[in-house]
Amino acid sequence: MKKLINSPDSVIADALRGMAAAHPSLAVDLENRVVSRAGGAMAGKVGLVSGGGSGHEPLHGGYVGYGMLDAAAPGEVYTSPVPDQILAATKAADHGSGVLHIVKNYTGDVLNFRMAAELAEDEDIRVVSVVTNDDAAVEDSTYTAGRRGVGGTVFVEKIAGAAAEEGADLDTVAALATRVNEATRSFAIALHAGTVPAAGKPGFDLAENEVELGVGIHGEPGRERGAMAPVHDLVAYSLDVIHADRPVSGNLLVMLNGQGGTPLIELYGAFAEATAWIEGHGGTVARSLVGNYITSLDQQGFSITVMSLDDELLRLWDAPVSTPALRWGR
């Protein structure tokens, strides 16, 4: 393992110190490991909190700021934050109108956020939780822990954040977050696993002619292994899976996301294929993101996330946002 780190034990603390130094718009609580907006609470606004394991940067700390999150709780690498830490983030985000927890569907995240929500209720902070589960690679919850929350989480944070910024109440913001989640599907393919610093070697091994199909965001292996193919075929495979699950049609928001170890030249090539596939199937790419938005350390590969847009979702997506990783219109 060759990484730009001091030691596996200090990775997160060092990264948080760097975030604090790079972004004066953020308040970084190194002791509780909470990233929140500098300047603190804005009376009356619904607070938005997300969190999860580290290693997915810019998720979630990079999305703290105007129009998106109020606070984020980054756990250890690929490990959910602990309840006390989530409670600290919830308190930082509480502006007196309640707090929305945006939780990706992974057992650890769900359990720790549930415990934190109970602690927050004990302190008279009203919490509503929305669990994202947009991964089309997972078929059902009878034989699994349920669909994973992946790229759609970025859309939920942006659109719910815009509604909260406009003054919507907690139930309205939560309902919107649920709607975004339901309108969104993702699928991911990995060429090479990322390396967790504490483990020191890649999460799985792939031969030169193999790919993992349907991976999550933790270096966990996918549902099946396939043959390496031109990006045209890999994108078509991904969109076929998404389309079979929820029709890819109408006006769409499309994210072509890198997993951390993939150059932009390859992501743009993949996006060209995705656009052609979607237009060939009668859909329209109305808005798009291409880049590293929800990563898996240095994993090589991409994920595609597609959301059906209506007028309200489009307006809220276009609303001003000012965070380290997403910024427009302000």
Add this chain to the structure above:
Amino acid sequence: MAFDTTTATAWITAAEAVVKANEARLTGLDAAIGDGDHGANMARGLTAALANIAEKEPATPGDVLVAAGRGIVAKTGGASGPLYGTAFRRAGKALGDTTDADAAQVGEALEAALTAIKELGGAAEGDKTMVDALTPAVAAFQAVAGDGGTVAAAAQAGADAAEAGLAATVPLQARKGRASYLGPRSVGHEDPGAASLALILRALAEVTA
């Protein structure tokens, strides 16, 4: 020997040592079917459990386990943090104010831990989780205790049953946790949660022997 404050503390101390000694093995099991952090998480959690016990200076074995559980929840994260943390806390509460628990009381505490894990995680036997090691362990422990056996004898039977339960997870397909996303590819591996549970119950057998 009954289960008193010293024994309870010795159990957590031994559990921390054996989990640390097996950290790489647990992480390897988790890398095969999960995300490869179970060893590091459990080591961090049990170290926090020991620190919390040292700070709280609990006066009963129940308080030792409650302090351990709180330490684990506060530092572990992942799914193992809430599950193990809540399990120890519930076991401790089940012991109540007793200063010297007998085998039947420890058996009830272990059963309370199993119930807590099932409630929180929603897993049943056969899902390829820690429940598959703990369920037979509790049954074996209580069977010996019910026959008037000592804590040592019951713990020995419990640890043996947990290890057998761990081995029985190998052919199972995971239905809970991250391993469930692998579908049929999760078959053929020991479940990491069942593996850490077997280590912790073996530690109990060793400190009570």
